[in-house]
Amino acid sequence: MTNIITPKSVSALDFTKLDGLVAAVVQDANTKRVLMVGFMNHAAIVATIETGYVVFYSRSRNTLWLKGESSGHRLAVRGITTDCDRDSLLISVEVLGPGVCHEGYESCFVRELRGDEWVVTETQTFQPDDVYAK
Amino acid sequence: MTNIITPKSVSALDFTKLDGLVAAVVQDANTKRVLMVGFMNHAAIVATIETGYVVFYSRSRNTLWLKGESSGHRLAVRGITTDCDRDSLLISVEVLGPGVCHEGYESCFVRELRGDEWVVTETQTFQPDDVYAK
Numbered sequence: 001m002t003n004i005i006t007p008k009s010v011s012a013l014d015f016t017k018l019d020g021l022v023a024a025v026v027q028d029a030n031t032k033r034v035l036m037v038g039f040m041n042h043a044a045i046v047a048t049i050e051t052g053y054v055v056f057y058s059r060s061r062n063t064l065w066l067k068g069e070s071s072g073h074r075l076a077v078r079g080i081t082t083d084c085d086r087d088s089l090l091i092s093v094e095v096l097g098p099g100v101c102h103e104g105y106e107s108c109f110v111r112e113l114r115g116d117e118w119v120v121t122e123t124q125t126f127q128p129d130d131v132y133a134k
Numbered sequence: 135m136t137n138i139i140t141p142k143s144v145s146a147l148d149f150t151k152l153d154g155l156v157a158a159v160v161q162d163a164n165t166k167r168v169l170m171v172g173f174m175n176h177a178a179i180v181a182t183i184e185t186g187y188v189v190f191y192s193r194s195r196n197t198l199w200l201k202g203e204s205s206g207h208r209l210a211v212r213g214i215t216t217d218c219d220r221d222s223l224l225i226s227v228e229v230l231g232p233g234v235c236h237e238g239y240e241s242c243f244v245r246e247l248r249g250d251e252w253v254v255t256e257t258q259t260f261q262p263d264d265v266y267a268k
Contacts, residue, residue, distance in 0.1 A: 009252055023157050023171050025159050031166075032165075032167070033166070034159055034224050037222040049247070059151060080247040081243040081246045081247070081255075082247070083170065083243050084235050084236065084237050085242070086245075090243040103218050105218075108217035108218045108222075109224040110218075111215055112213060112215045113183070116141045116142055
């Protein structure tokens, strides 16, 4: 852990409701499609702001996670907004690559509720094996 | 608590990461604007599906919360998708009213990061006192 000076904009967020995290919704700046939801702690937000690329906090691996680190499909930040409760972020991005989902889709949200079934409603935009194989 | 039979589509979601909740992103079906982020438990999702209006779980009040109950600005569900991890929902809605934010804006996401400041970048679409006064 380096000596990061937390910007006051980051300190102004409410991290209390999710044990040190805020929800971060990623939206394509051009198509307005919602691509994914992740979580960020203080350090992930600072890293996102400083690098200009979306960095999440991985709850399962307990570490910062540069989105696209393996696949190359990074998310270039175009804008960040927060909500009235300051406990969620909406991050407008340009996607560097054909998609964000580790299953090979443009968006992680491809399962639509039809009746009582979750149905995948679109086709893959890339083959996961091609980008995660290494 | 009534005897709700949980649909298998709801049981298929992963509630373990947020202590019984999933994040729910609400997006305007027409404009594609992201309006708000809330949280749902099993019962909130079942109520949302059954009534056709967005019902959240209020973490602060520990109860189900029909969005728009006070203001009348309910959210009519047009579609529900889940993501690859099945721990988040994206709900496409038609907004019944001029906005969803308790502060009087169309969206809760009106504070944009500019430098190190969160700046409100738009004007109110309604006066909160008019709809929450009763």
